[in-house]
Amino acid sequence: MPAYPDVDTIVAALKDAADAAIVPRFRSLQAGEIHEKGKDDPVTIADREAEILLTQSLAALLPGSVVVGEEAVSADEGILKRLDGDAPVWLVDPVDGTANFVAGKETFGVMTALVVSGVPVLSVIYAPISGWVVAAEKGAGAYADGERLPVNEDPASFESLRGAVMTHFMPETIAQQVASRAASLGERLRGLRACAFEYPAIATGDRDFALFSKTMPWDHAPGAVLLGETGGAMRYLDGTDYTPRSQRRGLLAARSPATWDAVAGGLFPEGDPY
Structure with missing residues (x-):
C-alpha cells in the first residue's frame, strides 16, 4: 500500500x-x-x-x-x-x-x-x-x-429502510415522483445539511442511505472512502460507481449494496431519470 x-x-x-x-x-x-x-x-x-x-x-x-x-x-x-x-x-x-x-x-x-x-x-x-x-x-x-467501524452486510427491504431523500435541487417532475415513492419507505428523514454528518451516519448504521442531487467532489469524496471501508455502496442512479471526476446529477449512498439496490429499485423503478 x-x-x-x-x-x-x-x-x-x-x-x-x-x-x-x-x-x-x-x-x-x-x-x-x-x-x-x-x-x-x-x-x-x-x-x-x-x-x-x-x-x-x-x-x-x-x-x-x-x-x-x-x-x-x-x-x-x-x-x-x-x-x-x-x-x-x-x-x-x-x-x-x-x-x-x-x-x-x-x-x-x-x-x-x-x-x-x-x-x-x-x-x-x-x-x-x-x-x-x-x-x-x-x-x-x-x-x-x-x-x-465494522463492515455492514445487512439485508434490506425498501419498506424497512430509513434515510434522507433530498429532492431540493432536483427538477420538479423528478422530485414529485421521488417524493411519492418515498412514502413507502420505513421512514423518510430530513437531510442533515452536512455531508460531514450524513456519511458517518450511514457508515455507523444510524441511517441506511442518502439520496443526493448535487455531486460536488469535496462533498462526496470523503464519504466515498468511508463507505468503501465499511461495506457501503456509492453509485450514480444508473448503477455506475461514484468518481470525483464527474459532477453528474443524482447520487445514492447506502450502507450496503443490498440497501442500494432496494432504495434504487423503490425510488427509481424505471432507472436513472436524468
Whole structure:
C-alpha cells in the first residue's frame, strides 16, 4: 500500500485551521462576514480563511500534491481540472454545512479527501465543536474517534429502510415522483445539511442511505472512502460507481449494496431519470 500522510497529521492540520478561522466565529459572525454564492448557498469569512490555511498545510504534507478547494473553485471553476491531472489532489471543504454554521448549529465539519489518479484513497472528517474525528484509508479500514467501524452486510427491504431523500435541487417532475415513492419507505428523514454528518451516519448504521442531487467532489469524496471501508455502496442512479471526476446529477449512498439496490429499485423503478 502506498505511504500517504499520517492521519494524525492531517487531523492536526484540520484542527489548526478550525481553531484559527472557524471556532472563534461560531455564533459570533457579523453581518458583513456572511455572503450568498447562490440560492441556499452561503459562504462566510470562516470558509475562506480556513481554506487558505488548509491549502497551505495539506499541500506541504505531500510534496507534488495540489489542492482543489470549494471556495477556490467558486472563484475559478478551472481549478476542478486538477482532478484530471496526474498529481495527487487534496479535496477540501473548509466548512461543510455552512448553513448550519451560520445558524449556530453544531452540525458542521471540516473535510478533506486525498484523490490519486481519480480514486479517493484517504479521508478525514473533523467536527470542530465536539472534536469528533472520522477517518478512512482505502484498504486500511475506517475509524470514528479511533475505534474501527465494522463492515455492514445487512439485508434490506425498501419498506424497512430509513434515510434522507433530498429532492431540493432536483427538477420538479423528478422530485414529485421521488417524493411519492418515498412514502413507502420505513421512514423518510430530513437531510442533515452536512455531508460531514450524513456519511458517518450511514457508515455507523444510524441511517441506511442518502439520496443526493448535487455531486460536488469535496462533498462526496470523503464519504466515498468511508463507505468503501465499511461495506457501503456509492453509485450514480444508473448503477455506475461514484468518481470525483464527474459532477453528474443524482447520487445514492447506502450502507450496503443490498440497501442500494432496494432504495434504487423503490425510488427509481424505471432507472436513472436524468
